[in-house]
Amino acid sequence: MKSSQGPGEVILLMKGISKTFPGVQALKKVDFELKKGEVHALVGENGAGKTTLMNILNGMVQKDEGEILISNKEVEVHTPLDARNMGISFIHQELELILNLTVKENIFLGQELRRGLFRLIDWKAIGTQTEDFLKKLGIHVDPNEKVANLTIAEQQLVEIAKALHIKAKIIVMDEPTSSLTGDDVENLFRIIRDLKRHGYSIIYVSHIMEEIFEISDRITVLRGGNYVGTEVTKHTSQDKIFQMIVGKEVKKRYIREKVKKGAIVLEVKGLSGNGAFQDIHFELRKGELLGIAGLMGSGRTELLETLFGARKIAQGEVFVNGKKVKIKDPESAIKCGFSYISENKRDKGLFPTLNVTKNIVVSTLDQHLGVLGINELSEKSAVLKLIQQLNIKTPSQKQIVAYLSGGNQQKVILARGIKTKPTVVMLNEPTRGIDIGAKVEIYRLLNRLKEEGLGIIMVSSELPEIMGVSDRIIVMSAGKISGFFESSSVTKQEILEAMFKYIGQRGINEDNY
Amino acid sequence: MKIITKIFREEFQLFLLYGVLCTILIVGSVFSPHFRGLENIVNIFAQAVPLGLAAFGQTIVLLTAGVDLSVGGVISISTAICATLIHTKYSSVIIAALGTMLIGIGFGYINGISRTKLGMPPFIATLCTMLISQGVALAILPRPGGYIPSHLLSFIGFEHGAFRLPVVYFFLILAVLFILLRYHPIGRYFYAVGGNLEAARASGLNVDRIIIKAHVLCSFFAALAGLFLVARINSGDPNVGSPFILDSIIAALIGGTTFTGGKGGIIGTTAGVLILGSISNVLNMYSVNPFYQYIVKGLIFAASIFAYSCKRR
Numbered sequence: 001m002k003s004s005q006g007p008g009e010v011i012l013l014m015k016g017i018s019k020t021f022p023g024v025q026a027l028k029k030v031d032f033e034l035k036k037g038e039v040h041a042l043v044g045e046n047g048a049g050k051t052t053l054m055n056i057l058n059g060m061v062q063k064d065e066g067e068i069l070i071s072n073k074e075v076e077v078h079t080p081l082d083a084r085n086m087g088i089s090f091i092h093q094e095l096e097l098i099l100n101l102t103v104k105e106n107i108f109l110g111q112e113l114r115r116g117l118f119r120l121i122d123w124k125a126i127g128t129q130t131e132d133f134l135k136k137l138g139i140h141v142d143p144n145e146k147v148a149n150l151t152i153a154e155q156q157l158v159e160i161a162k163a164l165h166i167k168a169k170i171i172v173m174d175e176p177t178s179s180l181t182g183d184d185v186e187n188l189f190r191i192i193r194d195l196k197r198h199g200y201s202i203i204y205v206s207h208i209m210e211e212i213f214e215i216s217d218r219i220t221v222l223r224g225g226n227y228v229g230t231e232v233t234k235h236t237s238q239d240k241i242f243q244m245i246v247g248k249e250v251k252k253r254y255i256r257e258k259v260k261k262g263a264i265v266l267e268v269k270g271l272s273g274n275g276a277f278q279d280i281h282f283e284l285r286k287g288e289l290l291g292i293a294g295l296m297g298s299g300r301t302e303l304l305e306t307l308f309g310a311r312k313i314a315q316g317e318v319f320v321n322g323k324k325v326k327i328k329d330p331e332s333a334i335k336c337g338f339s340y341i342s343e344n345k346r347d348k349g350l351f352p353t354l355n356v357t358k359n360i361v362v363s364t365l366d367q368h369l370g371v372l373g374i375n376e377l378s379e380k381s382a383v384l385k386l387i388q389q390l391n392i393k394t395p396s397q398k399q400i401v402a403y404l405s406g407g408n409q410q411k412v413i414l415a416r417g418i419k420t421k422p423t424v425v426m427l428n429e430p431t432r433g434i435d436i437g438a439k440v441e442i443y444r445l446l447n448r449l450k451e452e453g454l455g456i457i458m459v460s461s462e463l464p465e466i467m468g469v470s471d472r473i474i475v476m477s478a479g480k481i482s483g484f485f486e487s488s489s490v491t492k493q494e495i496l497e498a499m500f501k502y503i504g505q506r507g508i509n510e511d512n513y
Numbered sequence: 514m515k516i517i518t519k520i521f522r523e524e525f526q527l528f529l530l531y532g533v534l535c536t537i538l539i540v541g542s543v544f545s546p547h548f549r550g551l552e553n554i555v556n557i558f559a560q561a562v563p564l565g566l567a568a569f570g571q572t573i574v575l576l577t578a579g580v581d582l583s584v585g586g587v588i589s590i591s592t593a594i595c596a597t598l599i600h601t602k603y604s605s606v607i608i609a610a611l612g613t614m615l616i617g618i619g620f621g622y623i624n625g626i627s628r629t630k631l632g633m634p635p636f637i638a639t640l641c642t643m644l645i646s647q648g649v650a651l652a653i654l655p656r657p658g659g660y661i662p663s664h665l666l667s668f669i670g671f672e673h674g675a676f677r678l679p680v681v682y683f684f685l686i687l688a689v690l691f692i693l694l695r696y697h698p699i700g701r702y703f704y705a706v707g708g709n710l711e712a713a714r715a716s717g718l719n720v721d722r723i724i725i726k727a728h729v730l731c732s733f734f735a736a737l738a739g740l741f742l743v744a745r746i747n748s749g750d751p752n753v754g755s756p757f758i759l760d761s762i763i764a765a766l767i768g769g770t771t772f773t774g775g776k777g778g779i780i781g782t783t784a785g786v787l788i789l790g791s792i793s794n795v796l797n798m799y800s801v802n803p804f805y806q807y808i809v810k811g812l813i814f815a816a817s818i819f820a821y822s823c824k825r826r
Contacts, residue, residue, distance in 0.1 A: 310715070334717040348715050351708035353775035362705050363716040365698040373696030416716065 254468025591739020596659025617736025707774025
């Protein structure tokens, strides 16, 4: 292990940690070191063992082997409460705040200040303490506001305040930016830097390279349950880390193959949705991938949802293969040849309690109806083919979907979408939250779909992805199209300018934040 | 052999449930000579039929992440209508039976519409119809009574020696429902809607129609349960349905169906129904005070829910 620059004693040392779950060895003698005042990024594909390692630190999972030292003293962490008492605090991807309570109630939950003969809660003291505490952290949130009324970004800051309030020395952040946008990310990073200065140590789990390189001091990479190495961020490169994560030489992070474009499959004329976007015109050809860029709230999600019948069309016409179509609801949109892979896959796309097969065939059961009802054999063969085609990593076609990794869950939803034999596939943030290896596989798959003659529309917040994968790019700004670009000749600057073009003219639709 | 071990592994929960049922039957048989008689065992099954039907319906609604509190009222109405309609001069058994089923289905439709089109939570929607149906039952037949002609009895409740026609019906219905849930798309859709409503909508399913169908099926089975009850008690009773509300939910939950939807099935529910039935039969054999029977039921329920939550951990 290389050591980091500058002073800082080792505050946490995990040595030779191993863990076996039934059937898989999740961790094989993994080492991890965290110094005082350091931001240490932990990266790796899904299934690399990051979550297991962090769960062991949190006391959710018990290690089979190895030792944990905090400030050079060996400790046993059996429960999350143990971890908390040792000064380890977790900020999870899904926020764990009680929405109907106020900020101060959440921060002091379980450790309310009491006073007087009857030991009643001293709300006044809690209020002033919360206010001071938030001010010290530079978080501008009203302590008396209900958490439900805060934005996601503000909620995240409250969660951090809560973590710090229990006197944590070590803070673990799991994908903290997954629900944040540009400015909020900057704000979060400012607070992280502040914490660093005050001697807190932070373990930063993330997939997003740009962020890791902006905020971390060191990077530890895990792969397939093995410790690959630790690098000092200043002295390494994104390509190097990328290769450590994937484990093999990968030439390109983004893939765009040239496919001969065919006839126009989709034509949208003067489409307006209720308030979210106006007067959208575009066309999409066979074998073309059209990227839609735009800020959150620019109407890009609403546009896709409208084309998929989940929202009402206020005005305008849609033509599929030259024929005008009427889209009333998702059912009719699927019949018209649309397929939509939504943004919040877990919430909107998956049936967590059902198995892989049932998840994939749910939209296309008609294809498998025999005289005696559902023909499970034809179902099985179709699903096995898709599992192979999309390279879905699952122990069997009967695995319950909740137990698959994020990337594979995403592929299951893709498989369902493809199985309807669509003319146009629309994807919203198809690679958000999935690991780099799975991303590359999704790009390959999109290229294969292009070759098979489908038209693809992809919305993404990651500019390099939009620029690297699409053939053409539409930029939306405040509900209007603000630019058309050929992605072979466009620059990042041009796209960014277009993204902000109409903002301020109409104000940003607050509801979408 | 390999297939058997595979099924065993996949459906371990069901094997466990039926193991518990067999244990109760065996323990009962060892300790009580009355219990182990063929006739008594058959009776356990026959007595379980109305609860079984109601619990099937309840299971379907639970699968869609709903609940139906109106089954009790619908059962009561069903017995009341049946007893009154058959009593009048012009009505035949068929009309009585059809009328009963129609009223049942009507309530299911109202439940489904309130839940989907009016956006009421299932608990509230069916709480309303529970009150209404209870009132209707009392209005039709204020106190237990009515006369049921013997041909209706023999059509539904025929028995001879150890033969019980209701049990045959029960297993036929079980088979049909099993196929419906497993091999008909609608069955799949019940699981999908309960598993993730948003995903179901995004997959192009007509979510409202599916939920309405679940409620109609549920009330249909409640009405059917009423018919079987009439055949057993030989009369109508406006209060007979009340215990079925909670018992049907308990039987389904013991059988592994969850309150949150998307998980479970009627094979488990059948085990739940038979476990409840055989326990109360055993306790009756020993003439245990009904108060204590409730306690035993409660403990079994708690134990099963505890077992499921252990498995999840």
